[in-house]
Amino acid sequence: MANSNFDLSGKTAIVTGANTGIGQGIAVALSEAGADIALVARSDASETASMIAATGRKVAIIEADLSTTEPCQRIISETVSQFGRLDILVNNAGIIRRNDALDFTEDDWDAVMDTNLKVLFFLSQAAGRHMAEHGRGSIINIASMLTFQGGIRVASYTASKSGVGGLTKLLANEWAGKGITVNAIAPGYIATNNTAALQADEARNRQILERIPAGRWGEPSDLGGAAVFLASDAARYVQGHILAVDGGWLAR
Numbered sequence: 001m002a003n004s005n006f007d008l009s010g011k012t013a014i015v016t017g018a019n020t021g022i023g024q025g026i027a028v029a030l031s032e033a034g035a036d037i038a039l040v041a042r043s044d045a046s047e048t049a050s051m052i053a054a055t056g057r058k059v060a061i062i063e064a065d066l067s068t069t070e071p072c073q074r075i076i077s078e079t080v081s082q083f084g085r086l087d088i089l090v091n092n093a094g095i096i097r098r099n100d101a102l103d104f105t106e107d108d109w110d111a112v113m114d115t116n117l118k119v120l121f122f123l124s125q126a127a128g129r130h131m132a133e134h135g136r137g138s139i140i141n142i143a144s145m146l147t148f149q150g151g152i153r154v155a156s157y158t159a160s161k162s163g164v165g166g167l168t169k170l171l172a173n174e175w176a177g178k179g180i181t182v183n184a185i186a187p188g189y190i191a192t193n194n195t196a197a198l199q200a201d202e203a204r205n206r207q208i209l210e211r212i213p214a215g216r217w218g219e220p221s222d223l224g225g226a227a228v229f230l231a232s233d234a235a236r237y238v239q240g241h242i243l244a245v246d247g248g249w250l251a252r
């Protein structure tokens with residue numbers, strides 16, 4: 001790379017929810033910058049694995065269901081035993097449930113909060129213990145526009161992503177002195193499975209596009225540059241930051 005500060009050669013990254021969407025885009029971008037990648041997925045991640053192998057980097061798939069904290073420690077141990085190190089954790093896996101607040105169910109609350117917030121924290125804790133021991137590491141959480149805004153019909157998603165913003169700052173405060181950077185990326189409207197319902201709704205799709213200064217939905221690959229930056233030595237003094245990658249949505 002032209003600027004070696006952005007070079008991730010020799011580093012190992014874990015990306016959760018890496019079989020598709022934003023996780024796939026980030027995993028490929030990190031591998032293109034030189035990192036070896038542990039893909040954490042509950043579904044078939046072979047497509048992402050092939051894309052990473054094509055960049056010449058090492059890749060492993062770690063099967064795990066992130067609806068509970070049960071696999072957190074195993075994910076870190078398997079990564080370290082397969083690659084010999086862990087430098088970067090991208091907490092990307094997430095779900096969304098839509099319903100009016102008046103009808104929102106406890107199941108839709110718990111499922112979203114567990115995967116998007118509770119597991120994100122305990123996987124970060126497991127990674128943080130390893131990183132603190134080695135005095136280095138970068139954690140990147142995937143936040144949302146709903147880290148800043150209220151949204152509508154997505155009560156648990158908004159609560160979870162607002163929580164991700166708070167936890168990102170808390171962990172940065174506690175771990176900056178241990179050589180670990182903790183930051184977040186807040187994607188705007190990105191064309192993935194997560195937003196399939198919005199894209200399919202003609203009226204909502206038009207309203208969304210009208211508000212995006214860039215005039216288009218984002219693609220998973222649009223998140224790659226921000227992830228490489230936050231994972232790299234170029235961001236060693238960036239702490240607790242939530243970087244919007246949104247085509248200008250928040251600027252409106």
Ligand code: NAP
Nearest residue numbers: 017021022042043065066067093094144189190192193194
């Ligand atoms: P996506 O295509 O639905 O991807 C979500 C990923 O998380 C998938 O790999 C999914 O696996 C995984 N996942 C969910 N629950 C899991 C579980 N219990 N165990 C293991 N993996 C699990 O949506 P996406 O848009 O790429 O979302 C990625 C992240 O970006 C999420 O945190 C989402 O909230 C956030 N985000 C997305 C947007 C957007 O506009 N798309 C905007 C802001 C934030 P399966 O394929 O097996 O379900």
